Amino acid sequence: MSILNTLRSEFSRQPTKHAFKQEWIHTLKNSMPLYARLPPALKETLHQKITHFVGTTSFEGRDGLELSDEIILSVSAQACLLVLNHEDAPYPDLHTVVLFPTAFSSTIEAIEDDGILHETTVQCEGESWEDGTVLLAWDSVNGGASNLSDGENVTLHEFAHQLDALDGDTDGVPILSCVDAFHTWATVLGEHCCDFLEKVMQGEVTVLDPYAATSPGEFFAVATETFFEKPHQLKAKRPSLYAELQGFYKLDPAAWFEGYIDSPENV
Ligand SMILES: [Zn+2]
Structure with a gap:
């Protein structure tokens, strides 16, 4: 069967x-x-x-x-x-x-x-x-x-959009636990989104794929891919973004990768 x-x-x-x-x-x-x-x-x-x-x-x-x-x-x-x-x-x-x-x-x-x-x-x-x-x-x-760790995962990306859309809009703001959580999410992701857009405009390579610059919804979906596949890098480069995603997903993928990123090819 x-x-x-x-x-x-x-x-x-x-x-x-x-x-x-x-x-x-x-x-x-x-x-x-x-x-x-x-x-x-x-x-x-x-x-x-x-x-x-x-x-x-x-x-x-x-x-x-x-x-x-x-x-x-x-x-x-x-x-x-x-x-x-x-x-x-x-x-x-x-x-x-x-x-x-x-x-x-x-x-x-x-x-x-x-x-x-x-x-x-x-x-x-x-x-x-x-x-x-x-x-x-x-x-x-x-x-x-x-x-495991290239930061690209179409399945995680598309299903992050599904979670985002549960409130009726694919806008980078999923359903959160309370009003305060919405305020913090908007502030933190807004700041990272602006900083990221500036870096992309200047041609800088960042831990997030440039496709994240397309829209707030894409920023959340790409950040989700990075959170699960490059957790140590995201935590080091953008700790407050990592913390928001950790709070939303109630998971800490960096702990799963302990010892893994020590290999030079994975840094
Ligand atoms: Zn997308």
Whole structure:
């Protein structure tokens, strides 16, 4: 039985208790190096979240992509990494994940300098729609999972957009615990965003990918990728931004990478 059928029947029968198969753990260990670095308690939580995620999400393969257990596990594990310590259902508004073998075409509408709405076709590795759909290119999903520390992970990026959109707007401000938390978030992320834009304009290389300069929503999604994949670098360069993300995700990825960044090639 595939992971889809197994976990769906497990989840419908016993949503809070299930057996996560050893073969799935083996697949995660092989395809996602970050999994091995998680503390045992978080690994167990991840298994629970994956069960919920797979049990409540539709997966569609497009352009001939056959959905394997490895594909379902990789997407689900990376998506659930973001919500390991969130108590609610992993992604309450999400209903469908659409997977393509590789980058897919997407039409973007934008009003240009002539004041006219133009349509442009671009190649995308991922998209997050506010209606609860996420589109992903499998080769990028797999590449993001297998490279632990390059700061690029399309799955983390698109699912950060899903969390951001839970309040109705993909604007870089997710749902926070209280009014004070919103004030602090706006102040801290606003300051980092301005400083980052200045550095990008001056052509400086920063710990955040320049794509973060696109909009506040993209700043949050790119900062999320960096938080999970370059936590020590982000903590050193932008400690207050790291602290805000640590507070939102209720996770401290820098602790998972202890000893890892000492290798010269990872600094
Ligand atoms: Zn984005």
